[in-house]
Amino acid sequence: MEAGPKVTRLEVTELEYEIKNMGTDYNGFNLVYEKGSTAKRRMAVLQIYTDQGIVGETVTSSVELSTAPIWAGYLIGKNTLERERLYSDVKRALRQVARIGVSAMDNALWDIAGKYYNSPIWRLLGGHIRPLPAYASTTHGDENGGLDSPEAYAEFAVQCKEMGYPCFKIHGWGGGRVDREIATIAAVRKAVGPGMALLIDPACELNTWGDTWTVGRACDDARFFWLEDPYKDGGISQFGHRKLRQLIRTPILQTEHVRSLEPHVDFAIAEATDFMRGDVNYDGVTGVMKLAHACEGLGIDIELHGGGPLQRHLMTSIRNTNFYEMALVHPRNEGTFAPIYKDYRDGLDVIDENGCVYAPEGPGAGVELDWEFIRKNRTGGVVYE
Numbered sequence: 001m002e003a004g005p006k007v008t009r010l011e012v013t014e015l016e017y018e019i020k021n022m023g024t025d026y027n028g029f030n031l032v033y034e035k036g037s038t039a040k041r042r043m044a045v046l047q048i049y050t051d052q053g054i055v056g057e058t059v060t061s062s063v064e065l066s067t068a069p070i071w072a073g074y075l076i077g078k079n080t081l082e083r084e085r086l087y088s089d090v091k092r093a094l095r096q097v098a099r100i101g102v103s104a105m106d107n108a109l110w111d112i113a114g115k116y117y118n119s120p121i122w123r124l125l126g127g128h129i130r131p132l133p134a135y136a137s138t139t140h141g142d143e144n145g146g147l148d149s150p151e152a153y154a155e156f157a158v159q160c161k162e163m164g165y166p167c168f169k170i171h172g173w174g175g176g177r178v179d180r181e182i183a184t185i186a187a188v189r190k191a192v193g194p195g196m197a198l199l200i201d202p203a204c205e206l207n208t209w210g211d212t213w214t215v216g217r218a219c220d221d222a223r224f225f226w227l228e229d230p231y232k233d234g235g236i237s238q239f240g241h242r243k244l245r246q247l248i249r250t251p252i253l254q255t256e257h258v259r260s261l262e263p264h265v266d267f268a269i270a271e272a273t274d275f276m277r278g279d280v281n282y283d284g285v286t287g288v289m290k291l292a293h294a295c296e297g298l299g300i301d302i303e304l305h306g307g308g309p310l311q312r313h314l315m316t317s318i319r320n321t322n323f324y325e326m327a328l329v330h331p332r333n334e335g336t337f338a339p340i341y342k343d344y345r346d347g348l349d350v351i352d353e354n355g356c357v358y359a360p361e362g363p364g365a366g367v368e369l370d371w372e373f374i375r376k377n378r379t380g381g382v383v384y385e
C-alpha cells in the first residue's frame with residue numbers, strides 16, 4: 001500500500017492589508033463603518049510541502065501560527081494522510097497553550113488529502129452539494145452614519161430580506177448599552193415581519209448577567225432564533241448560561257470561545273447552551289467534524305462560526321446545522337472579507353436568489369490563493385525544514 005505524501009517543509013507567510021471605509025469603535029477592538037478611514041487587518045498563510053509535489057495551503061492568523069515552532073519539527077517526515085494521529089499528538093503537545101495552532105496544521109493536511117485524492121474536502125467527508133442558507137451577519141454598530149440606530153439596523157434587515165437572506169444577525173454596539181440593544185431587537189423584528197429568522201450576538205459586550213437577562217427577555221418577545229455570547233464572562237461560564245437558559249425561552253448559542261471537543265461537550269452536558277458553536281479556525285476540520293458528530297449524538301445542532309471555503313465544506317457535510325454566516329456585512333462598505341483568493345469570495349451580494357451559497361467543488365479546499373495579493377502585502381514569514 002502506498003504511504004501517502006510525506007511532509008518536507010513548512011512555510012508561514014504573514015500579511016497585512018487595508019479595508020476601506022472601516023474604523024474601530026470605543027476601545028479599538030471592534031471593526032465598524034467609518035467613511036474615509038482605513039482599518040488594518042492581519043492574517044497568515046500556512047503551506048505544508050510534501051515529497052509528492054502536493055502543497056497544502058490554509059489561511060489562518062499569526063496567533064495560530066505562533067505555536068508552529070513547537071510542532072513544525074514533529075511534522076517533518078510524517079505521512080500527511082494520518083490526520084487522526086497527527087491531530088492527537090499535536091493537540092497533546094499544545095495542551096499548555098490552549099491548543100492554539102492545531103487547526104492550521106489540520107486544515108492544511110485536509111487540503112493535501114483532497115489534492116491527493118483529487119476530491120473536494122466535502123466529498124472525503126461524505127457530503128453532497130446542496131444550497132447552504134446564509135445569514136447576513138452585520139459588523140458592529142457605529143456612530144458614523146452607518147448602522148448607527150435601531151432604525152438603521154431595521155432598514156438593513158429589510159434590504160437583506162429583499163435580497164433573499166432567510167436570516168439576519170445583529171452585532172450591536174460596543175459598550176453594552178442595553179436600551180439601544182433592546183430597541184434594535186424590537187425594530188428589526190417589526191420591520192421584517194414574522195418570517196425571517198433573527199439572531200443577536202452582543203459579542204460579550206453586555207456588562208452584567210442582569211443585562212443579559214434583560215436582553216434575553218426582549219429576544220423572547222421578538223421571537224429570536226438564538227441569542228449568542230451575550231456578556232462579559234467572555235462566553236465561557238457554564239453556570240451563568242445554564243441559569244440564563246432556565247429563565248428565557250430564546251435558545252442560546254455558546255462555545256464560540258471554547259476550544260477542543262471535550263470542553264464543548266462538557267458545556268452541552270452542563271445544559272449551558274442550546275446550539276453548539278464550531279470554529280474551523282480553532283479546532284480544524286477534524287475537530288469540527290468530531291464536534292458535529294458529538295452534537296448529533298446529543299440530538300442538537302452545531303452552527304459554524306464565520307464564513308469561508310472550509311466552513312462551506314463542513315456545512316455541506318453535516319446534517320445537524322442550520323445557517324452559513326456571511327460575515328461581516330454592512331450596507332455602506334465592502335465588509336470584512338479579505339480578497340485573498342482568486343476564485344472565491346464572501347460578501348453581502350454573494351448569495352443566490354434564495355439566500356444560499358455553495359461549497360467549492362475543486363480538489364482540497366477548492367480555492368486558489370491570490371499570491372500576487374499576498375506577496376504585495378507580505379510583512380514577514382518563516383520556513384521550517
Ligand SMILES: [Mg+2]
Pocket residue numbers: 201203228229256
Ligand atoms: Mg459570535
